[in-house]
Amino acid sequence: MELAKAYDPTQVEDRIYAFWEKNGYFKPETQIYLEPAEPQFVITVPPPNVTGTLHMGHALTAATEDLMTRYHRMKGARTLWVPGTDHAGIATQAVVEKKLAREGKDRRQMGRSAFLEEVWEFKEYSHTIITNQSKKLGMSMDWEREAFTMDENLSFAVRTAFKHLYDKGLIYRDTRMVNWDPVQLTGVSDLEAITEEDGEAGHLWTIRYPLQTNHWEGPAQDGTHEWGSGQWAEGATRFITIATTRPETLLGDTAIMVNPDDDRYKGLVGCRAILPVLGRWTPIIADEAVEMTFGTGAVKVTPAHDFTDYEVGKRHHLTFIEVLDASAKMNENAGPYAGLDRFECRKRIVADLQKEGLLVKVEDYRVRLARGERSGAVIEPRISLQWFCDMKDMGKMAGDAVRDGRIKIVPERFEKEWFRWLDNIRDWTISRQLWWGHQIPVWHVEGEKAEVKRRTTDDGRPAEYCALSEAEAYATAFKDWGPDVTLVQDTDVLDTWFSSGLWPFSTLGWPRDTEDMRKYYPNTMLETGYDILFFWVARMVMMGLELTGKAPFDTVYLHGLIRQADGKKMSKSRPEKAVDPLDMIAAYGTDALRFYLLTAGAPGNDIKVDVRVGPDGKKAVDQIEGARNFANKLWNAARFVIGKVRETGEVSEVSEGVEGVSSVKTPPDTSDTIDTLPDVWIAARTQQVVADVRRLLDDYQYGEAGKLIYEFVWNDFCDWYLELSKLSLNAPLLLHTLDTALRLLHPFMPFVTEEIWQKLKEGMRGPAFDYPALMLAPFPKPDQWSMVNGQWSIEQFTVVQEAIRAIRNMRAEYKVEPNKRIPALIGAGVWTATFTQMSEAIQMLARVDDTLRIAEQVAAPNQAVTLALGDVTVYLPMAGLVDLAAERVRLQTELGQIASQIEKIEKLLNSDFGKRAPPAVIEKEKARLADAHTKQAQIQERLQTL
């Protein structure tokens, strides 16, 4: 049980993790300590994307969930934490495509199956990294239950879920305008189209379209008025002026619209404008969608490339003309601009408009652009054939689950967002034109490819089959079409969040009736960052309610986001400000990183990580360093305890829990073994902390709980109790207190606590060490006896602490040599017995010599500093050091402060406060007043004698 002088996490963490894992301690089946009354605790990890490595956000997730898991496991709850990873459709496909591009390859040349082989290979590689990092972080997950969203059984769950929703009519296919990512060539959901809050730098172009009149019906057709000739609009006399941020889309305009109440344009509604470039006429229509105050009050309408215009187009039966292709290049409908990229086209068309005298003005303008979440490409609204999921009823159910308390969201404020989103939910675009993902389990009859909203052919036979497998689809199709039918599976894949939505139950075996499903569903807790509340949490709740009939978990705990010191999201584009958790682990250890993350803030609040780059180029974070120091402090405290216990030889027995430490339960005045004030005090303080930590952890206040343990360990245990142990040793209690601290701290800092505990176990005996590992040992329980009866000891100890601090303070003020012992006289009044008991401790801790005199009343020496502490007066007869004049000034100053304090309290008590405040509060003030009066008398008396 030798301990190195300083704690070195690199020598410990991997070994300890391997020890836990090898022995199967992460499995619920191997738990030894179980409390029958404790409800089981089940949590499923938010599956990291198999796109690479873990970042600080994952570290926060890991720390928080491992804390929860270890706490419940030690409380005696049957505990399961299910690990897994997510195939992350778009994200992973993008990463692999980029990788292939570097190798000069393209997925379209490779073909679907060859490409998928590449992705699977990448997935394996990424998965290995993620698994190793998860273990580095200390995550106590049951690896034998690990899941991947594209595992066979989880894919089966996806098909089952799809079929259920399809058969119920909730999944349908339609041609609609969706957000289209022209780089990834797929539709994306509303949530994946990201808009910058303040928009992006762009322009607002004001353009005029000539109107058709009796004298001008468009450019002359004789070849002299070609577009770009500068004479295109020659002869036109009347114009309508519109404003746009996307001039290239005018090629697809099929109307101009104005507000029906706009007097400026009343006469023009029904007239025709001539579309520049192409020369086709477009009607001027009236629609409420137009904001009169913006721009010119007249708007171009491009029904095929804008969400608003799409709706307008449907309302007014306009023609839908697409001018952009899937990759956002101008298509054949774009006339002279066909084949150009959209932005190139924009430049040219603006130049041409100017040439033709149709450009009125250009203004700088902040454009609210939607960009693809993964590609960053500017989203182009596009009409396409997609699969949708009707969310109305499921959204209502999910809202109700929170409304009626079946699900609790922590912190509560996110419930408002929950309701707002779910109450206004729109149908979910679930299809993606990608290759990596779950292919939609619908088989179309070849030659009868399903049209919009049409599942049957003209003769009433099904045109498509939704099935759990191709064989099943064929089996059904044979009945309708005969043996010659050929089925073709839909080429789209599902949005990655579709499978994530099944996660809490698909990981347990759903839809099969597995033992895990019966035992561990619903989950207890869902923990994740608030940024995916809608993406993920809402979808799980909706899917869970719809498919299993149960809310998939009781509680949703949302943690904040990790940010850079400037408050921005950590990004790879600014590597100097970003932090890699592995670097932090290498520098400070996992425990330090975890403790920092857990105590850095409050639930749901973001954490800003302030990085310093050292002279060696290495990154440093002061707060993590502080947590590292704490681990070392604990380590050295343990080193001391072990050394002390060994010195005493005999004592090496520690009992389990507080129950067993008989001396702690014994009143201080009757015990043979533990009758000192410090012993009773530390036992009582321990119980207080245990009770508070449990209360805070049960209330999700993890940061507060961590800080409490930190203060207890560092201040109470190390600075006071260990110091006092040097005077008189109570080995069993010392060990017991350390053991309790280790147990409290284990969920926060699993490695260092387990390592110390194992060292103790090597050399100690007793029921406390009957468990094979700290992680399987019981979490401390508060003991009412010690708390109630310890209160008195805490009061006594506090008075002594104050006296010691006051003496130290004076020594520092008078610059007394640190090692020099000084005389002291203490008039302790009602505390005389307490101080007498603690006289040796006072001598040691305040460096007082053996002439120390303690009595109810002591005669004040002439040459002395006086410390008025209320009931207690301390005189320090520091001959030669005390300047009586200076001492007089010091006491006068203090007297002044006390006088003003007395005045303040008296004024308060004489005000309405004295009549209306609760008696307890008034009593407290009266006590303070009495204390101040005592001090005042002490000082006045002293001043008179001086």
Add this chain to the structure above:
RNA sequence: GGGCGCAUAGCUCAGUUGGUUAGAGUGCUGCGUUGACAUCGCAGAGGUCAGAGGUUCGAUCCCUCUUGCGCCCACCA
């Protein structure tokens, strides 16, 4: 356009049912190393709790408004 969060010591942040003496870490100042720990110890300085009003005996905390930041949702071209 609607909604939410934050503003507390130089810095990073706690402060959950409103009690008059607002805390921690870190940084800063002074002193200190014969063994638990210098990744340390002792002591100290440092805050009109963003601003204004209101409710209350009493407000960092509750209400209203203002200012400054951050974020979410929404079809102002």
